[in-house]
Amino acid sequence: MPIYKAPVNDTLFILNDVLSLERYNNLPGFADATGDMLEAIAGEAAKLAEEVLFPVNLSGDQEGCKRNDDATVVTPKGYKQAFDLYRQGGWMGLAVPEEFGGQGLPYVLHTAVGEYMSSANMALTMYPGLTQGAIAAILVHGSDEQKAAYLPKMVEGTWTGTMNLTEPHCGTDLGLLRSKAVPQADGSYKISGQKIFISAGEHDMSENIVHLVLARIEGAPEGVKGISLFIVPKYVLKDDGTPGTRNTVSCGAIEHKMGIHGNSTCVMNYDEAKGFLIGTENKGLNAMFVMMNEARLGVGLQGLSIAEVAYQNAANYARERLQGRSLSGVKNPDGKADPLIVHPDIRRALMTIKAWTEGGRAFTLWTALKSDIAHRSADEKERQSADDILGLMTPILKGVLTDKGFDHAVMAQQVFGGHGYIEEHGMSQYVRDARIAMIYEGANGIQALDLVGRKLGMNGGRAVMALFKEIGDFCEENRNDEKLATFTKALKKGLNDLQAGTMWFMQNAMAKPDNAGAGSTDYMHLFGLVVIGYMWAKIAKAAEEGLANGAGEREDFLKNKLITAKFFMERLMPETGLRKTRIEAGADTTMELAAEAF
Template sequence: MPIFKAPVDDTLFILNDVLGLERYHNLPGFADATPDMVAAIVGEAARLAEEELFPINLSGDQEGCTRHDDGTVTTPAGFRKAFDLYREGGWLGLAAPEEFGGQGLPYTLHTAVGEFLSAANMSLMMYPGLTQGAIAAILEHGSEEQKRTYLPKMVEGTWTGTMNLTEPHCGTDLGLLRTKAVPNGDGSHRISGQKIFISAGEHDMAENIIHLVLARIEGAPEGVKGISLFIVPKFKLNDDGQPGEGNGVSCGAIEEKMGIHGNSTCVMNYDEATGYLIGAENKGLSAMFVMMNEARLAVGMQGLAISEIAYQNAANYARDRLQGRSLSGVKAPDQKADPIIVHPDVRRTLMTIKAFNEAGRALTLWTALKSDIAHRSGNEQERQAADDILSLMTPILKGVLTDKGFDHTVMAQQVFGGHGYIEEHGMSQYVRDARIAMIYEGANGIQALDLVGRKLAMNGGRAVMALFKEIGDFCEGNRGDDRLSGYTKALKKGLNDLQAATMWFMQNAMAKPDNAGAGSTDYMHLCGLVVLGYMWAKIAKTAEDKLAAGETAQADYLKNKLITARFFMERILPETALRKARIETGADTLMALDAAAF
């Protein structure tokens, strides 16, 4: 049977020692996030994840959701009880504004505990996860009346939320959508159409479901310039604000999916449902992108989370499974064979995943901290700088962490050999669940195009140049420290590859856009390698400083960090040269074949 233990100590090390969360107590909500408070919250989230969410993960996958003849949906056994515990604990409102019933704590802390909960039960955590995105969109673009009407119940978790973009003929190209909105004359609209792949679209865990739906108002321009966003509740609200009669919204089917079986991914039918415009008419994409960007960061975190739980199970199995003898001599003389963890290739697999997870955790929390600064700082220059990095990192975090998250679940499954292919060990579920994260909230190829086609050139390249400077300054500032030379030299080499690839795009992609498209995925992963290397360099510096200061309680933990950091720098970061070489080949051979030749 699978195991899971939330990485509490590692998370606290990143928050307190590497990021220095206490240094940001001037930001709203951070003063309450003392080390003791953070430790208590992280510890309680770990307990919830390990004791309540994780035990129903495998059974939820096996049972799945059930749609009934009346269009209602029942979630797997135990899901409703676990969601109630999550809701009653105030977890959904951890970082939400206090004026709407939230606790106003840092988004960074919300992200930290989100990893534990998603690793324990990814399907279950998608229900409140989509609600978080809907809350963000209403906060930024909703009217004051809409905020007062919907946010308190959503922050409380009594109501949940969804995002409705995709239609049967229309995925990434939203300009093709057909869902229509007809004005009622009283400020509301009648919404008609069908949406597919709607996560948490219908379920039995909330009193109401608040759907955010993209639709085109009659007479609006064609393409994306004519799209508006609407709030469409499952149940209309009575005068007292409580759910009343049904609203012409129904679940037509539950999608038959490869994974995340415990989440009700629905075909949603809108039959003249009453909807309420959010933001300006025909400006729905800007409002929806608030939700999508929030979701993309959360999906990147899912990639890390699923990689972590797959790694834990593979490492546990490798310590126990006896097969063959060590190449360097017997390691378990009292046994008929050695545990497979002695074999170098098994070690390569585990170290690769471990090195990614620990740097990925730091990168996720570092990016979340940028989000906090961008949204909470009173200094305009500081806000802008943080928002630049946040915008740049969003496609990298989503694309790289989910690509690697899936790769690592497959690698972890391989450690089990034939047992990894058997459902009772749970590894199959992690592989199946991880696969969706590469697809939803914008497939990873789209993330790479967004990075190369939009984010690099945004504001004259201000964000990427700031990133280059920050990493370069770190390398230069620590160049004289012999303890860190192995890390900074490797990081500087990776940074040089990234800068050269960026310059190649500037020189070769404007006249021939296919060059940008052909190299975009390699560029996204090249960026990912460098920023993960930057995280490892920061972790190594922190570990070296603590050991030099006489740290004893964490000495073994810190020494293990340094070994893992060296592994990343020696075995993983050199891939930047490969990515750069691929980018510089351009698009010629990629685009040469006629379509009929495929």
């Protein structure tokens, strides 16, 4: 049976030692996030993840969701009880403003504990995850009346939320969208159309479901410029704000999926359902992108989370499973074989996952902190700088961590050999669940194109130039520290490759756009390697400072950080050269074959 233990100590090390969260006590909500508070919240989140969410993960995958004849959906056994405990603990509103019933704590803390929930049960955690995205969209673009009507119940978790974009003929290209909205005399709209792949679209865990739906108002312009966003509740609210009559929105079917079986991914039918415009007519994508950007960070976190739990199971199996003898001599003389953990190739796999996951955790929390600064700082320049980095990092975090999350789930499964292919060990579920994160909220190829085609040149390249300077300055400031030389030299080499790849695009992509398209995925991963290398350099510096100041009980923990950091720099960071070479090869051979030759 699978195991999971939340990495609380690692989280607290990143928040306290690497990010120095106490430096941000001037931001709203941060003063309450003291060291003791962080430890208490992380501990309680770990308990919920390990003892409530994780025990129904494997069974939820095996049972799946069921659609009744009346179009209602039943979630797997134990899901509702687990969700109730999540809701009652106030986890839905951890980072939501207090005026709507939240706790107003930092988003970075919400992200930290969100990892535990997603590792423990990705499918179940998607229900509150979609709700939190819907809350974010309503917070930014909803009217005062809409906020008052919907947010308190959603923050409480009594009501949940969804996002409805995709249609049978229309995935990433939302300009092809056909769902229509017809204005009514009372200011509402009749929404008609069909949406597919709607996560948490219908279920039995909340009293109402607040659907956020993209549709085109009659007479609106074609393409993305004519799309509006609507609130379409499962139950239309009565004058007193309580759920009233059933709206004409229903689950037509549950999608038969490769993974995340415990989440009700639905075909949703809207038959002149009553909806309410959010924000401005024909500006729906602006509102939906608030939700999508939050969701993309959440999906990147899913990639990290699955890699973490898969790694834990592979490491545990490698310590226990006896197979073969060590190349350097017998390590288990009382047994007929040595444990798998002694073999270098098993170590290579485990160290690769460990290095990416721990570096990815720092990357995720660092990015979440940028979100807090962008939304909470009183300094306009500081807000702009943080928002620039947040926008630049979003496609990288989503694309790289989910690609690696799947790769590492497969790598962890491989440690089990044939037993990894057997369902009872749980590794198959991690591989299957990890796969969707590379696809939804914008497939990773789209993330790479967004990075190269939009984010690099935005505001004259202000964000990328600022980040290059920040990393370069770190290397220069620590250049003479012999203990950090391994890290700063490798990081500087990776940064040079990234800057060269960026310059190549500037010189070769404008005249021939296919050059950007052919190299975009390699560029995204090159960028990810450098940013996570930067995180490891910062981790190494914090570890060295901790050891110098008297580590006490943390000595082994900090030394292990340095070993893992060195592994990343020596074994993984050199891939930046390969990625740069691929980018500079251009698009000629990629695009040369006629379509008929494939």
